[in-house]
Amino acid sequence: MDILLEKAKNKHELTREELTAMLQPEYPLADLLSAADEVRKKYVGDEIHLRGLIEFSNFCKNNCLYCGLRRDNKQIQRYRIDIRTILELASHAKNMGLKTVVLQSGEDIWFSTEKMVEIIRGIKDMGLALTLSIGEKSREEYEAYRKAGADRFLIRIETTDKKLYEDNDPGMSWEKRRQCMLDLKELGFELGSGCLVGLPGQTLESLADDILFFKETSCDMIGIGPFIPHPMTPLKNAEGGKLEPALRVMALTRLLLPDINIPATTAMETLAPNGQTLALQGGANVIMPNVTLTAYRQHYQLYPGKTTTGYTPDESLKKVIAKIESLGRKVGSGAGQSPKWLKEQNTENK
Ligand code: SAM
Ligand code: SF4
Secondary structure (H helix, E strand, O other), X not given: OOHHHHHHHHXXXXXXXXXXXXXXXXXXXXXXXXXXXXXXXXXXOOEEEEEEEEEEEOOOOOOOOOOOOOOOOOOOOOOEOOXXXXXXXXXXXXXXXXXXXXXXXXXXXXXXXXXXXXXXXXXXXXXXXXXXXXXXXXXXXXXXXXXXXXXXXXXXXXXXXXXXXXXXXXXXXXXXHHHHHHHHHHOOOEEEEEEEEOOOOOOHHHHHHHHHHHXXXXXXXXXXXXXXXXXXXXXXXXXXXXXXXHHHHHHHHHHHOOOOEOEOOHHHHHHOOOHHHHHHOXXXXXXXXXXXXXXXXXXXXXXXXXXXXXXXXXXXXXXHHHHHHHOOOEEOOOOOOOHHHXXXXXXXXX
């Protein structure tokens, strides 16, 4: 076996130069995916954890150039799901057998800390694990969510290239985003982050930096999404990301962070009908079936062609379970914390 792959598989360490070499299109993708699959099996096992995704508001005060929810997109119909309905959707997710829900939205200031705390408490009372993906907040707000019982938080760094980040996320600061991640980790959240692959001007070196950054910031979950241009955004004519480079970044992330959770992302499935299957066979161990009501889903268009758009929550879940079974893997039986985070908790409590 190639020495770099051997080193990655056994030591879980690579330099920026080595990562960059393995991100080249010439480096055999099949070998990378199969090594990542072996490491996944050894460290996190065969279970695939399901998270019920509730996209509860598509209002956003930010203006990220790549995202269909950006505030200057006047062509989408905005919605907010009321608190009672959010709780009903969570309860339905629980009745369908899901153990975790993920609440995701644009940065919608209507959902004040008090409202979020009410939602968090309601969901925690159902005995579900809860992940939030609602963007940048103050440390005090994150602390209030944690005290109310929220377990995990997803906030992608998007790219570690500061200039690329600030060019694509006007008015936002890369340092602030990083600080949010550090605050969340310190407050005891299981920290999820990730990056977009294929942003205009992004280099392989910068993707290598992204992977090293995930390790340095001690992330517990990493979602890698190919960037898919949205027709109502300034990046509508961009070339967009491709599946293969995104799979490469994902597989290398598994090799360097062997005991974290890695989702097979919806954006991967949008680019190819077998995108998520390839991801699950190349290091991924999580899927997030969409449990938002069908009527709202069509308006949560981060990018066009999202594969889950037309399905009811029950249909989305059935499709995902069939996929898992067809791969000879099994649906996760518990809340699905990452082994890395569990180990850290045990060490802290000793
Ligand atoms: N607003 C919160 C935030 O930005 O952290 C959470 C929701 S945001 C819609 C979730 C993720 O969608 C972002 O972190 C970004 O990586 C991804 N996303 C946005 N536009 C995308 C696009 N055009 N293609 C692929 N992923 C996209
Ligand atoms: Fe808003 Fe998040 Fe989209 Fe940026 S990526 S515009 S913060 S929803």
